[in-house]
Amino acid sequence: MLKYRGKWRDSSSTVPADRSTNWRRSNMGFAFWSGQRVTMASLGVAMVLATGLAASHAQAWTITARGTITSNGNYSDHAGLFGAPDASLIGLPYSATITTDPSLNSNIESDTPTFHSTFGGRGISTSTGRGARYILTVTVNGILYVLTESNPFLNRSYLQSVRQPSGDQVFQDARSLGCKSAYGACTDWHINAYSSTVPFLPSLDFNQSLTVSEALNPLSELYFSFRDAEGQFTTFYGSISTVSINQIQFPSFAAKAQIDLDGANNDGFAVEAQFRLGVGNNGINPLSETVTIGVGTGNWSIPAGSFKPNGSGGFVFQGFIGTTGLGVRIQPRQDGSFGFGAAGAHANLTGTGNPVPITLTIGDDEGSTGVVATFY
Incomplete structure (x- = not known):
């Protein structure tokens, strides 16, 4: 739960004056703190070195896809997983x-210079050995599903x-080991994010970091199928509004929103x-990094160099x-967290x-998170 302690006191809380609308102001609970680039170490908090898959090999990658569920597949949430x-899960982020x-x-x-691919596990007939271990997390309707698979049927x-x-x-x-059988627990899923017109990959390195939104083909999709031990299914297809590779996820992200649909x-x-x-x-x-904001079906990328210091240790952007x-305002807090506010x-x-x-x-x-917004 966010605690709001005072008004957002600078002009960055409003849209540019020449095209602004009457906007409902809200309280912003930002505690001011000095500094530009802020790290956990600079706050006197000991850094914990990352362990496990992401730190042990140069080719490890973490892929995150976000979007909206467009189809229930063959079963909807028959297993009650979410x-x-x-x-029905249709329409849920x-x-x-x-x-x-x-x-x-x-x-x-x-x-090759145009195609970099590896695979493993018995789910492909030409495979000669095991697939790599993976950790999968899926969040729908505020409910988190986590699977750690050490010997996948396919990766x-x-x-x-x-x-x-x-x-x-x-x-x-990827398919979990249980997918080798037509019975019992099995999780089968894929991410397919692509563009047929815009080249968005700087390289074919699994270790690169990037986030892609606008360039994606609308037919990019996530497929997810879960079967429990009793044979009950949860399935869905989802559009992909954003895909990111090797981005570090916020461990906590709490938000609230107001939406005015005109x-x-x-x-x-x-x-x-x-x-x-x-x-x-x-x-x-x-000041030197791209900032991308997504609200509902809207998505805006603010180029690096567009933000300015606000004199209180934070950063502001005002423009089109x-x-x-x-x-937009991003403000570090004394407890090591950050406050974020945006109006559009x-x-x-x-x-x-x-x-x-x-x-x-x-x-x-x-x-990312999903919120129950107030609509006007």
Whole structure:
């Protein structure tokens, strides 16, 4: 629960004056603190070195896909994994993250300048050995599902970059060991994020860090299928609004939002949030890092160099991204967390409904949550 202790006292809480709208002000609970690039070490908190998959191999990668569930597949939530049994999941936001090490898959399918792929496990007939261990987390309806699989039936990772025509693809497929049988527990899923027109991969290195939103083809998808020990299923397909590789997730990200739907390119919003940086972070510096904000169906990337210091140790942006006027503030707090606030006007939030997905990416750090917003 956020505690709000005072007014947001500078102009960054409003949209640019020349195209501003009457906006409902809200209280911002930001404690002021000095400094620019803020790390856990600079706050006197001992850094805990990252362990496990992400730190043990240079080729380890963590992929996160976020979007909205578009289809129940064959079963909807029959198993009740994310709520009441048999409930439809259509329209709910989701977040799915896998951490694995493609270099530990037993087979190198390709290692060319345009296609880098590895696979392992008995789920592919040509496989000669084991698939790499992975950890999968999926959040729907505020409910978290976690699976750690040390001997997967299938693990396949690849990056593809095709320049004729231009286009890139990020793909991760995995099936738990139980999927070798038609009975018993099994989790089968994949992320397929691609563009057929925009090359968004700087390289085919599994160890790179990036976040992609606008460039993705609308047909990019997440597929998820869960079967419990009794044979009950939960399945869904989801669109992908954002895919990120090797971004450090916020361990906590609490938010609240107000949404004003007045028609395409005339919608407004206000968001307040509090977050903490994850283990292994190197701090944040919005002065030199790209900041991307997602509210419902809207997404805005603020280029590096656009923020300015606010004189209180924080960072502010006021300007236009596309047709949307934005006022954004990021403020470190004395307890090591950060306050975040954003207000926007002349946005297009068509299709946004509760729960509203809220995302924030700052450089290689990011977080997401779903909130029950107040609509006007």
